[in-house]
Amino acid sequence: MADSMWQGGGVDLDAYLERVGHRGDVAADLPTLRGLHAAHVDAIAFDNLDALLGREAVPLDLDSVQEKIVRQGRGGWCLEQVVLMAAVLDRIGFTFTAFAGRTRIRTGSRFGPALHVALCVELDGEHWLHDVSFGAYGPHEPVRLAEHARLDDDWSFDLVREQTGEYVLRFLRPEGPVELYGFTTDVRHPSDFEILNHFCLTHPRSPFNHQMVLQRTQPGVRHILAGSTLTEIRPARPATSRELDKDELLTAPADIFGIALAPGDVQALRTVLDGP
Structure with missing residues (x-):
């Protein structure tokens, strides 16, 4: 395929599909987009461990992202995952652009930096977040x-538009x-x-270079680890939280979030948790 800025020609599509557990054919259509989306979030966790461990860089070139997330079984933070997903969609033949959003949850502000990146996919005259x-x-x-x-099932979401023209993505929870x-x-x-x-x-x-931030979405449960606080979200129930001790924090990446850490990374994480 011709080169593009999304590097679809460089993605190992078979390895990616195996990593996320997607079965069957893929095409530039809505069923494939939905299937890839669900498979990706189920299999690949949000993972900021490289920043927490003091790595000098989190590379965003496709080869590095594929090595980490696809071959090593790690997660990745927003930008790494967007690089990978964009390459996959490009390889399959989707038409899309990227945009940046200003996170509101946990910040209490509408005016923070636009750090979150997602894709806008065009299909049959409609656009999809x-x-x-x-x-x-x-x-x-x-x-x-x-x-x-609006997206309605066990997990519900909607989009509203403000007078400024900004869209706002909302997670519809029992508490509001x-x-x-x-x-x-x-x-x-890129x-x-x-x-x-x-x-x-x-x-x-x-928010990502001073505490552990791991997150994963699965069909019946969602987990968020921020620092030592583990929050569990289930459909139609209020969220629950508890504090993890040091031993639980060391095993949480693998046991709760499905992240495969190398022995050296586990030892480095132990050193960080032990503190100065």
Whole structure:
């Protein structure tokens, strides 16, 4: 296939499909988009461990992302997962662009930096919000990109549009709607990702470089680990939280989030948890 900025020609599609457990043929259609979305979020966790362990870089080139997430069985944070997903969609033949959103959940602000990146896929004259990398609060399948669009089943979401023109993705919970992020569809390119990646890795205001942040979405349960607090979300029930001790924190990546850590990474994580 011809080269593109999304590097579809360089993705190992068979290895990716095996990693996420997707069976059957793929094509540039809505059933494939839905199937890939669900399989990806079920199999691949949000994982900030490289930043927590003090790695000097979190590479965003496709080869590095595939080595880490596909071959090593790690998770990845938003930008890594978008690089991988975009390459997969490009390889299959989807038409899409990327955009950036301003996270609202946990920040209490609508005006923070636009650090979250997702994709807008065009199919048969409609546009779909395709976001596999927001972690345990994010959608499990694409959401039609239109005012008042709604996704209803065990996990429900909707889109509202504010007077500013910004869309807001909301997670509909028993305790009330949770605003996840606001966004416009202004186009972002892979070169923009590098700036966001540097902020997430190095900036003192980054939420990802000073505590463990792991998240995973599965059909009947969602888990979020922030620092030592593990939150569990189940359909139609209020979220529950508990504190993990050091031993539980060391085993949580594998046991709860399905992240395969090398022995050296486990030891490095133990050192971080032991503190100075």
